[in-house]
Structure formats: structure tokens, C-alpha cells
Amino acid sequence: MIVHHIARWPIKNNNPLNEVLTMSTTYQINHPEKGLIQYTDQKRYLWMASILLPLLAVSGVAGYFWLTSEWALLAPLVFLYGVVPALDNLFGSDENNPPEELVPQLEEDRYYRILTWLTVPMHFIVLFAMAWFVGTTELSLWAMVAVALTAGIYSGLGINTAHELGHKKPLLERRLARLALAVSTYGHFCVEHNRGHHRDVATGEDPASSRMGESIYKFMLREIPGAFRRGWEEEQQRLQRKGKSVWSLENEILQSYALSAVIQVGLIATFGWVMVPFLLIHNFWAWFQLTSANYIEHYGLLRERKENGRYEHCQPHHSWNANYIFSNILLFHLERHSDHHANPTRRYQSLRNFDNIPELPNGYFGMFLVAYIPWLWYRVMDKRLLALPHIQGDLSKVNIDPAKRDAILAHYGKQAV
Template sequence: MPTLSMQHPTLGQISYRDKKRYWWALAMLLPAFPLMGIGLYLYSAVEWTLVAPLVGIYIVVPLLDWLFGSDTNNPPEELVPQLEQDRYYRYLTYATVPMHFLVLFAAAYVAGSYPLSGWGIAAIAVSAGLYSGLAINTAHELGHKQTGLEQLLARICLAVPGYGHFSIEHNRGHHVWVSTPEDPASARMGESIYTFALREIPGTFIRGWRLERERLAKQGKSLWSPSNQILQSYAISGVIYLALVALFGWVMVPFVLLHNVWAWFQLTSANYVEHYGLLRSKLPNGRYERCQPHHSWNANYIVSNLLLFHLERHSDHHANPSRRYQSLRNFDDLPELPNGYYGVYWLAYVPWLWYRVMDKRLLALAHIQGDLSRVNIQPSKRAAIEARYG
């Protein structure tokens, strides 16, 4: 395990060893979850085994997060340039890209070639969609980097769930407007995840296309130019889906639709829990303050962070979006989620339970201290929230 070190002029010798270095490969090996369900089905011919990946992600991972707890360790800032230059970490993200395609085609093969009931097809489509939702996470890590290869790999990744507008919208839309009422990808206090989904999914789609049109217009190019990065990703999606229908028949139409919807909902779930109720203040000039670590909900849970390329250290990511996953830091007094993402998704899917757990946690934050003027509130719920907490 390599040790990074340097002689600092005032601090003396500084050394750091990433104890999780080889554990980061879990993010690349995560296809074991959906492929496990496929393998169990092929061995037993029992359709119930197709839900094993869902049990693994939504039940086993939150339990492991609870069991292994959090890791608040940060690499020394002086050694971060060395850590980010270590190509091992980026090779893991590169190697993850083909795994997303492997899972989709393996699941489609079983759905189209074996005598599954409608329930069985739905189960394997959702399991594959769960992992394809993680393709958006892989693209998220790649898409924030400035190399041409990583930008291209991000667009290829997004083709799997047919979400090619994400990188444009996320980098130039969400990161600009995060934790403000204007951002469709920032959830408001009192807004259920289902209401949020109806605002977020079409809102980010529209904003992504608008931003790409503006980018191309500055270059004197048409929206329908081959340079349109959204269309490039969608074109790959079209080839993938046509290939699935040609190989495995028309059952692929409902399979792909369900697969895509569940993949998109995984992104919606992450967006919902990452900024719920958090609000950036407006400055006297009418602009919003710079995004700070306390404008995102953070989670340091070891297992789910290893599976998600440190996505849950979301506070540092939004404050410093170009940082690579292995360098993201924890800070004191951050908004903290009560479990990793897959654990809190359960709360989010039951709105009254989510409100009961998260609203008090939100209002107790050090920078809010019960002041509702510092909270991003769902307009239709403002009167009820003010009556309860005002």
C-alpha cells in the first residue's frame, strides 16, 4: 500500500496512507449484486431470487453502514495533489463503465430468453435499473473532471439509463443554483420525494437542454449539431435499446422503460436527501452566497461511500466540485444524515417518517437554530410549517 510523503517547510515530514485504497474497488465490483440475483435464478429457476440484489442494496448495505459506522479521516491537504495524481483511483472509475453495460445486457438476456412471469421481468428490470442508477453516479464522478477522456466516458455511462442531459445540467445548472428555491434538484422542507420527483425530473431535463442550446449558440452552432453532447449520449442510448429489442424481442420495451424509470428515481432519491431544506442566503446584490459545506447533507458511512465513490461526502463535493473522490474531506458541524444513502432512502419513501426524523434535524442545525427564514420551504406547506415550528 503506497505511502505518500513530503517534507513541509514548517510542518516537517508529512505522511499519509489511504487504508481504504483497495477497498475502493468495491464500487467497480458492485455489479455482483444484480449478477448475484441472475446467477441464483439460473441455478434454482426460482423467480424470487431475482430480488436478491434489492435486498442486498436496500437492507444489507444500510445494516453494514450501521455496523461499521463512519470514517471521518481526511488526507493531509498538503498531500492532496499527490493523491489526486495517483492514476489507480481514476482507473477504477474507467473500469466501472463497461460493468454498467454488462449488467444491463445480462439482465436483458435473462428477461428475454427465460420463461419469466410479468412479476419476474419487473424484478430483474428494477434490479438492473438500480445498478444503472449507479451509472449516473459513475458519470457524476467522471463528468466533473476536465479531461476529454473522462468527459466522454461520462456521456457513455449516461447512455445506459438514457439520461444524457445529466452532466450538462448537473455541472452548469445544479452546482450553480444548489440549495436555492430556483433549483429543481434541491428538495424543500415539507416536499415529499414523490412531489419532488415530479418537479425535479422534468425541471432538470428542460434546464439541461436550455444550457446546451446556450453553449452551442455561443459557438455559432445549431441545437441539433453533432457537437450537442446530450444528443451524443442519447444516440448511444438509441443504439443500445434497439440492439436489446433486436436480440431479445419486444419484451425489451417494457423492460427498458421500467429499468430507466427506476434508474432515474435513484438519482432523484439521491438529490432529495442531499439538500433537503437547506438554503443559501441572498446577498444585498441579489445573488446567492457561495455554496458552503453546510449547504449539503453529509454522510461518512464507510460501506456505502466505498460503493458510491465517496458521493456521500457531498458537502465537500459541492464546495469543491473538481476534487476527486479519494480526496473529499469531512468537516465539523456539517448537516449529517442518520445513515448512508440506501438507509435514508427508506425514510424518504415514507414521507411522514422522513418529516418526523429530518425536519427536527434540519431545524437543529447550527446555522439554522430554528430560524425558518434560513430554510428552503415548500411554498404550499409554508403556513403549516410555520404554525408548527414558527
Template sequence: MSSAEVVPESPVSEWRDKKRYWWTLGMLVPGAMIIVLGLVWGLNQIGLTSVTHVLWWAGPILVYILIPLIDIFLGPDGENPPEEWMERLDNDKYYRYILYAYIPLQYITFFMAMYLITASDLGWLGFDGGLGVIDKIGLAISISFVGGIGINTAHELGHKKENLERWLSKITLAQTFYGHFYVEHNRGHHVRVATPEDPASSRLGESFWAFWPRTVWGSLKSSWHLEKTRFERMGKSPWSIKNDVLNAWLMSVVLFGSTIAIFGTEVIPYLILQTILGFSLLEVVNYLEHYGLVRQKTASGRYERCSPQHSWNSDHICTNVFLYHLQRHSDHHAYPTRRYQILRSWDGAPNLPSGYASMMVLAYFPPLWRRVMDKRVLAHYNGDITRANIHPRKREKYLAQYGATASHNS
């Protein structure tokens, strides 16, 4: 199967990446919180203090409202770089520096938020005292989006071979205390993707709320098992600083311990809130990426090789830019080390009806999600529901509902 063919508007030798400078918008999420400070100050100066309460909720407003609306307006992308440009794009360090720049912005925002949450006097911002509880919750939720999207930055860096990028991946994961993702995603999920054994592949009929505890606990257990097995093969104890689960968690311990030492224990509930919501943002993306899709077993009893048919894609340009082409998920699974700027849109891969940002909102409401997605899973398997990855507790229900169709098409 080949990627979607796109005829360049100009000769290959003159081709240019039209998104080259748009990629910097990925830094808008952490940058937005810095912009919010300026807006809050300005509104307080002209007496519009009541309006500032909304601005502390900038994270969910941007991700759940503004980006989906822009996706609808701009529509899909679909352009692939010519093959002759792949190596040149891959070696262009400009694209790496964009990822690197996210990390200092992420932690500037994090510490800024911790200060604002615990400060008792914000007169310089135009407040009489500190922030109210609702404002603090909004701010904590907003920085959870910075940490959650930071996991996607860590995802991109963690797949690379350079030690610097792998360590930067772990540093980025520290805010959400999800360092074990570095191990589980690369050596667990990419091996078991779209199979019942993968905790990060959601099943047909499984709601996001049922998927969440299964994937969170399952991924944690799997990451420890993978590292424990690796050390056992070397004849060593896994209780070592070289254990990639432990050294990643240690970064979070240092970060959280330093934050509490600097800002006091008042910050603890907000730290916990932003942590849980941050890694939950990753898990809702995991939920929609492989929903109901499964690799079939071959005659040997092994699963078939992962192909574009085993990932839900979306090529809406706005979310693509914000998530570094994460939506071109089929190409990512086919070529995990391929850098984001050269990921391709594939013909024949199953596609979501909208961008990831819109679909995340839908996933929070299971009846709506099933109404939109179940029929797409069924259509993907040409009416044969038995070929889907069905949630065990819902299997009889789905077979009863679609069994006649399945028998007819099998």
C-alpha cells in the same frame, strides 16, 4: 471553515489509504448479477429452484437492506488524507481505473439481463423454459440499480477535465436515458444549488413524490436551455451533434435500438421499467442531499457562496465506498473537480442520521421522513424556520407551526 482534522496513526510520510482496496466494492452491484447466475445454477442443481426467485431481486436487497445494515455495523468513517498526500492521491490512476472498470461490468450485466428476460429456453441454468414474469420484473429492477449507481459513476467522471472521462460519463448515462444530467448537473445544479431556482434541491415539507416530477422535468428543461444558450452565443443552431444533450441522448437511442433489434420487442416494457427506476435512484439521492437547505441572499441581492452548510452529509463508511464518497457532498460542492479519493469530511456541515442507502428508504415514506428530518432542518437554522428553503404550498403551515420559535430566535 476547515475540514475535519484527523491525526494520522502513523507519520504523514508513512500514511496509507486504508480504503484503497475497498473502493473495488463499488463494482459489486454490477458484479452481483453475475454472481447471481452462478448461485441460480447451483441451487437448481440441488433442487432448490424455489429459492432462486429471490435472487433476481438482488439489486434492491443489496442496496436497501444489506448496505444499510453494514453501515450500522461499521459506523462512520471520518478519516481525511493528510494535505501532503492530496496531490499524490489525485494523480494515482489506480482510482480512475476502478471507475472505468464499472462501465464494462454495467453493460455486461445489462445485456445479460436482456437475454435472460427474453430467452425462452434457460435449460443450461436448470430451468424448464424461461423466467416467469415476476422474476423478469425483479431482474429489471435489479439492473435499474446498476444503471442508477452508474449515474453516480458518470457524475464522478463528468466533473473531470479529460475528454475521455467526459465521454465515458455520457456512455455510462446511456442505460438510464439520462444523458442530459451531464449538462444540467455541472452547469445548472452546481450554480443554483440550495436555492429555490434549482430543480434538484428539495424543499422543506416537499415529499419525494412531489419532488420527483419537479426535478425530472425541471432538470430536462434546464439542460436544454443551457445548451441552447451556449449555441446561441456562438451564433449556431442547437440542433447539432455537438450539442451535449443531443449526443448523450443519441447514445441511449443507439443502445435501446440495438437492444430491441437483438432481443425483440418483448424487452421494451422492461427497458422502460429499468430506465425510470434507474434515474429515480439518482433523484432520491438528490432529494436528500439538500433538503430544506438554502443559501441566503446578500445585500446585493445575490445568493451567498455555497458552503458546507448547504449540503447534508453522511460519512458512513460502507455507503461511502459504494458511492465513491458521494456522501462527502459539502467538499464536492466546494471543489467539484476534486477526485473522490481525496474528498474530505467537514466539521460543521449538517449530517444525516444514517448513510444515504438508509435515508433513501426513509424518503419513500414522507411522514417518517418529515419526522426525522424537519427537526434537523429547524435545528440547523437555530429555530428560525424562515431561513429554510420551504415548499411554497407548505409555507403557511410551517410558519404557523414554528413561527413563534422563529420570531424568538430571529
């Protein structure tokens, strides 16, 4: 049962939008043992920010025409890497969970999935708009690079959109995921992520799980080619089981890559050779956004190997979590990564917080900046990693970079059990 009602929040003026913005939705059920259970998602309409976030990329272009200054092109970068971390600290965390009895109702509410569907075309709009701007405007080299980086970041957010859609069973959502990945030319992501990363996460076998002592730059050189290889291997095996060639039209990776080729060749044909450096920077930086997320999400965490040689089932403490309100609203709750890995098909609005799990000291964008300075990352995260309740200084429970193992054991060995 879904009950719509108007929340009793102060209305400062007679703007008709106030009624929409203050409307919330209450889910309820008469439980045979617990009685009436109700839940209201106070962030219901704030999730719309996830749709609007990609459009922020063009704010720099708008500022360029308004202020006639190339410096305005830096605005989207400053917002993500400067303003968002500050707002995460300002607004703090939300540790509330929906009652499990009401999760089926919450996940059946089409409003939430429609938001993810509407986000997909936004990624195309942003790429085309930024390409048009670079292709038709005389810019300095640094300004072109700034625009390409901005476009890459926001196309990288398309991988996050695909991440949410690609885990779902409906064919429409999985096809939309492939479309979103075409913008960043990362069509192998859903195959690799769903069938590889979720299977191998927090183990030494996973190229997408970072290790203690491994810098983000070393991780990048292992993660990007490793994920590409594993994605193709998984898709080849799937097609072979169906008696199909890897070059079959049923290859989900090729379907996304084909659209990527059409888009990027089309942009070069339309706007000329300036698109080549623009797209190269764009593509790489979009990929690096995923690398950055993967790096901070599982740093140093390790699943226990059982006597039969298999790893234990992935638990919430095998992922770094973050409950920061602002960045989670922008990222479809991606930062509640602990529950996502424990329950991959769970929709973003239903993801839960848990007690005594690894917690990041800031949201993703703030932690990206820390990760880009390796010595600072180690200083912030290594002691936090070793202090986790399930590790308590035991280095045998940590995923350590083999090249740094001796140095780490020498430095922290006194804490090892």
C-alpha cells in the same frame, strides 16, 4: 513522492492474494514548516468494490439458475436496501481527512481514476446480461419487474460513475461520463448537473434541491422534467455562443442519447417486444435513483441571498453529508457531498469531512427507504434540519415548499427567530 509498502496486518494463510490486499500506499512530503507529512489511504484497495458493485445485479440471475427459484431474483434488491444500511451501522463512519499538503499527490495517483474508468463497461455488461435473461427466460410478471428494477438501480449507479467522471477536466473522462449516462438514457445529466445544479444548488431556483415539507414523489415531478429542461437550455446556450445549432453533432446531450437509442432499439430488435416494458421500468427506476439521491442531499437547505441579489458561495453546510464507510466505498465517496459541492473538481479519494455540517443518520440506501415513506422522512429529518447550527430554528434560513409554508410556520413557528 509515493512510497509503496506492505501493511503489517495479520495473514491467516499463504494465499498469494494476501500480499496484494494488504499493500497500502503512503504519500509523503517534507514540508518547510511542518516537517515530514505522511498519509496512508487505508481504503485504497477497498475502492475496488465500486467496480464490482454493478456486477452484484447479476447475482440474482445466478441464484435463479442455482436455486431454480424466482425468489432469488430479489437478492440484489435485498442487499442494497437491507444489508447495506445494516453494514453502514455496523462499520460506522470514517471522519479522517487526507492532509491538504498531500492532496495533489493523492489526486495524481492514476490508480483511483482507473477504477472509475473500469466501472463504465460494467454498467453496459449488467444491462446486456439482464436484458438477455429477460429476453430468453420465461418469467412471471413480478419476476420480470424485479429484474427490471434491479437493472434500473444498477444503471442508476452509472449516473454516479458519470457524476465522478463528468466533473473532471480530461476529455477522456468527460467522454466516459457520456457513455455511462447512455446506459440509463439520462444523457443530459452532466450538462445540467455541472452548469445548472452546482450553480443553483440549495436555492428555490434549483429543481434538483428538495424543500422542507416536499415529499420525494412531489419532488420527482418537479426534478425530472426541470433537470431535463435546464440541461437542454444550458447546452443550447453553449452551442449558440459557438455559432452552432442545438441539433449540432457537438451537442453533448445528443451524443449520449444517440448511443442510448442504439442500445435500446438493438435490445428490442434482438429480444423482442418484452424489452419494451423491461426498458421502460429500467429507465424510470434508473432516473429515480438520481431523484432519490438529489432529494436527500439538499433537503431544506438554503443559501443566503446577498444584498446584490446573488446567493452566497456554496459552503459545506449546504449539503447533507454522510461518512458511512461501507456505502461510501460502494459509491466513490458520493456521500461526502458537502465537500463535493464546495469543491466540485476534487476527486473522490480526496473529499473531506467537516465539523458542524448537516449529517444524515444513515447511508444513502438506508435514507432512500426512509424518504419513500414521507411521514417517516419528515419525522426523522425536519427536527434534524431545524437543529442545524447555522439554522437553529430560524425558518427564514430553510428552503420550504411554498405549498406547505403556512402549515410549517404554524407548526414550527415558535422556534423561528
